[in-house]
Amino acid sequence: MTSYTPFSYVVIxxxxxxxxxEVTFSGVNSTLPMLACLVAKRAYDFNFTWLNVAGGxxxxxxxxxPLSSGDAALTAGSRSIFANExxxxxxxxxxxxxxxxxxxxxxxxxxxxxxxxxxxxxxxVRLPGGGGSAVMMPTLKRAATWRTExxxxxLVDKLFFQTAKGNLxxxxxxxxxxxxxEGRLAVASYHPDVTLDEIRAATxxxxxxxxxQPTPEPTEAELAALRSLDPDGTFEADAAIRMPEVAA
Amino acid sequence: xxxxxxxxTLEEMVAAIPNGASIGLGGSFLHRGPxxxxxxxxxxxxRDLEIIKASPGYxxxxxxxxxxxxxxxxxxxxxxxxxxxxxxxxxxxxxxxxKLEEHACxxxxxxxxxxxxxxxxxxxGGVHGSQIAEVSGWKKIADPYGSGEEVxxxxxIRPDFAVIHAHAVDRDGNARVEGSPHWDRAMTRxxxxxxxxxxxxxxxxxxxxxxxxxxxxxxxxxxxVHVPQGAWPGSLAPVYDVNYExxxxxxxxxxxxSIAEHMAAAPEARQExxx
Numbered sequence: 001m002t003s004y005t006p007f008s009y010v011v012i013x014x015x016x017x018x019x020x021x022e023v024t025f026s027g028v029n030s031t032l033p034m035l036a037c038l039v040a041k042r043a044y045d046f047n048f049t050w051l052n053v054a055g056g057x058x059x060x061x062x063x064x065x066p067l068s069s070g071d072a073a074l075t076a077g078s079r080s081i082f083a084n085e086x087x088x089x090x091x092x093x094x095x096x097x098x099x100x101x102x103x104x105x106x107x108x109x110x111x112x113x114x115x116x117x118x119x120x121x122x123x124x125v126r127l128p129g130g131g132g133s134a135v136m137m138p139t140l141k142r143a144a145t146w147r148t149e150x151x152x153x154x155l156v157d158k159l160f161f162q163t164a165k166g167n168l169x170x171x172x173x174x175x176x177x178x179x180x181x182e183g184r185l186a187v188a189s190y191h192p193d194v195t196l197d198e199i200r201a202a203t204x205x206x207x208x209x210x211x212x213q214p215t216p217e218p219t220e221a222e223l224a225a226l227r228s229l230d231p232d233g234t235f236e237a238d239a240a241i242r243m244p245e246v247a248a
Numbered sequence: 249x250x251x252x253x254x255x256x257t258l259e260e261m262v263a264a265i266p267n268g269a270s271i272g273l274g275g276s277f278l279h280r281g282p283x284x285x286x287x288x289x290x291x292x293x294x295r296d297l298e299i300i301k302a303s304p305g306y307x308x309x310x311x312x313x314x315x316x317x318x319x320x321x322x323x324x325x326x327x328x329x330x331x332x333x334x335x336x337x338x339x340x341x342x343x344x345x346x347k348l349e350e351h352a353c354x355x356x357x358x359x360x361x362x363x364x365x366x367x368x369x370x371x372x373g374g375v376h377g378s379q380i381a382e383v384s385g386w387k388k389i390a391d392p393y394g395s396g397e398e399v400x401x402x403x404x405i406r407p408d409f410a411v412i413h414a415h416a417v418d419r420d421g422n423a424r425v426e427g428s429p430h431w432d433r434a435m436t437r438x439x440x441x442x443x444x445x446x447x448x449x450x451x452x453x454x455x456x457x458x459x460x461x462x463x464x465x466x467x468x469x470x471x472x473v474h475v476p477q478g479a480w481p482g483s484l485a486p487v488y489d490v491n492y493e494x495x496x497x498x499x500x501x502x503x504x505x506s507i508a509e510h511m512a513a514a515p516e517a518r519q520e521x522x523x
Contacts, residue, residue: 071489084357088373129350135375
């Protein structure tokens with residue numbers, strides 16, 4: 001029996017992408033990466049620089065975690081304000097190591113669509129848009145994205161529209177963690193309760209599973225950090241992450 | 249001491265905006281947006297506006313629902329918090345009622361920086377591989393100095409008005425912002441006219457004490473107005489947080505096709521009522 005819930009699986013495995021001494025950024029509309037950065041700050045025994053879209057630099061939250069990942073609460077304890085133009089310029093001049101960037105659809109090469117379902121000119125659904133991803137994705141060192149729904153609608157062979165393309169290295173879903181190898185997203189590790197066949201069936205692009213391993217269980221420190229950030233389970237309930245229904 | 253030439257009322261400030269104007273709005277998502285100004289645009293029945301903002305949400309959504317907008321330039325649009333997509337905006341784009349020029353946040357700011365610097369375009373990093381360049385009609389050039397690098401160029405974006413909500417303004421239009429300026433610096437340098445709504449009216453001496461906190465110097469401000477709770481239902485940190493209850497009620501009520509209750513509940517509407 002795993003100690004992961006679908007929610008803790010996504011947040012903790014996003015946190016595990018953060019590396020010592022690097023510059024890491026979390027943006028707008030990015031609740032789970034915000035939590036992942038805070039988990040890493042509390043659970044891991046190393047330093048990294050956490051920039052966020054509210055302008056915070058290594059913020060140390062005094063009170064509860066804000067619902068909005070762009071809230072000025074994320075500048076608490078910050079000793080500088082590093083605002084939008086600054087962090088974009090930092091990124092395009094090569095100073096951003098890891099950025100968490102959202103995506104509605106992801107293809108097997110790690111290109112992303114945040115713009116439309118259907119044609120761009122006459123969309124069936126107008127999506128929010130890519131935010132900074134078209135500028136950041138080609139200029140940062142590594143991007144990571146997440147999907148709360150692992151399905152053939154979100155992980156696709158062909159995007160409706162290519163909002164951004166570049167250095168997307170990692171994708172975390174409730175089922176698995178993808179890592180880009182030789183230009184393609186391959187399954188690096190998978191949730192202990194799912195099988196590789198189930199992952200393949202729920203994934204719309206061809207993916208290499210030859211090196212996939214079960215994802216290591218969460219540590220006590222990771223779980224404790226996440227509990228401290230979401231003590232009453234509000235974020236977990238809002239995220240409403242479920243495993244895909246798989247045929248028995 | 250001369251009388252203020254900058255201070256006005258919200259009604260007069262908005263009355264000077266013609267139909268068809270392009271308006272850059274300050275703030276980001278639910279944070280420090282000039283939302284009382286936005287609601288006054290609706291009360292005065294403005295039409296055919298172009299809204300320019302990297303990350304609009306509540307503002308573009310309610311303006312779309314009220315039929316005030318025909319064009320928008322934006323990078324990411326959502327209600328944020330935990331409210332998801334902006335339904336009024338989404339419907340307006342899908343029906344063709346509002347035309348979108350899609351951006352990548354920093355590309356919008358590159359266009360504003362071009363206007364602010366008085367040049368016809370501005371290079372921007374990245375964009376390679378994005379189809380936004382095609383649909384928005386951008387061009388790229390090879391580095392004329394021979395590095396071999398290709399760079400995308402964004403045409404200047406010059407809004408008729410930039411409107412920001414500041415923490416404080418003085419009688420001469422000096423505007424102070426605490427915390428992140430979001431995109432307001434580039435926005436206020438790019439626009440033909442800068443309009444400031446402000447949470448408090450402060451003494452000119454307080455600006456002289458800490459001039460580096462002034463985001464917009466008074467000579468650049470065309471008009472200013474004191475609007476307490478001007479970012480409602482959004483936040484103005486550290487003075488007030490997002491009013492999630494009011495924002496949730498807006499999302500529910502507007503999805504049912506009406507914004508009347510929300511408009512009546514706004515702080516600036518309630519202040520107008522006789523005591």
